[in-house]
Amino acid sequence: MIRVVLADDETVIRAGVRMILSADPEIEVVAEAGDGRALVELVRAHRPDVALVDIRMPELDGLAATAEIRRAVPGTAVLIMTTFGKDSYIARALADGAAGFLLKTGDPREFLLGVRAAAEGGAYLSPKVAARVIGELAGGRMARADAARERIEVLTRREREVLGLVGAGMSNAEIAQRLHLVEGSVKTYVSTILGRLGVRNRVQAAVIAHEADLVERG
Template sequence: MIRVLVADDEELVRSGLRLILEAAGDIAVIAEARDGAEAVSAAARLRPEVVLMDVRMPGTDGLTAAARLLAAPSPPKVVMLTTFDLDEYVHEALRLGAVGFLLKDTPPRELAAAVRTVAAGQAMLAPSVTRRLLASYAGRAPSRAESARRRLAALTDREEDVIRALARGLSNAEIGRELRLTEATVKAHVSRVLAKLGLANRVQAAILVHDAELG
């Protein structure tokens, strides 16, 4: 079972998330928190694998709480939840080390899949968030693009195909269908690309591709 903590100041939202996640069968919501301070305290005590954290909460907000959680030894995977698709939240959450950023209207099946994805060590962004995040790099300096292209030059042609598809927000299964590869092969390529480029997750890989003006 994937152990999850849900933090949101609205009881109805917390209850809805619990129902959705526990209906998946392989996810257990081990605690709920009404604000960031409660989330930090509960996470330290219960050691969840994944924390779903609302961005806007009274008192200690989600970003402040995420910073405290992610600064601790062996931190949980933190996924930020919000009603508002705003760039400043995305950038700050990723800078802090969050591995996911989802909108609260994410369909139930996708929400459960996102928890599984981050629990397995991969990043997960809502498609609309990915598009806005990458679009914000449109004004990058030429030197940044040149540096990114030099880093990507270390990849094989197939690895470059994979990272370009990844940068478009495709899942491993979707990349496999597009490139006529098995999902296991795609997963191996992604892991190799991240290791070769010294990247922590898929989001950083996507940003690098767009820095290089290849996506």
């Protein structure tokens, strides 16, 4: 019997996934959680074969919970499930030791395939996710984006806003107008951003802004 702990902050989603898993007589949902912290505690208590983890939950998100579970209960495989397919989520989930990545909007049979694969020590990616991973790894974009997001963690929320506008090609005056700041303050922000990112000029900062997905599209 494959024992599963299921975590999602939406009761309806949990019920739906539990129903899908119940179609396989060899899979049993032994516990459910509505937040990441409760999930980790349940995994510690039940030590299931697989933890099915939503990526966005209160208390502790799915990515942080994955890392904690892999440290505390390495025998439990973690499958991330989400409606989102952002490259950063995929890269970080896999880097933190997740055994797979499932899209809630995918074929329900993927949950059964994923749970079985993870329980057997393998890995499973929804076909749409797999195609994206292959494409992004081929171009190196995932690695660059992940590195860029790590670099901007040293910035405050306001500094990230300014960096995003620098990436959009705005001048200090235009940024000041957009954010309702005086131009001198924007100049100070830009100088601080360059120093914290360890770059020499606005062009290098703009590249990081694009790779970290801080620049508004359109």
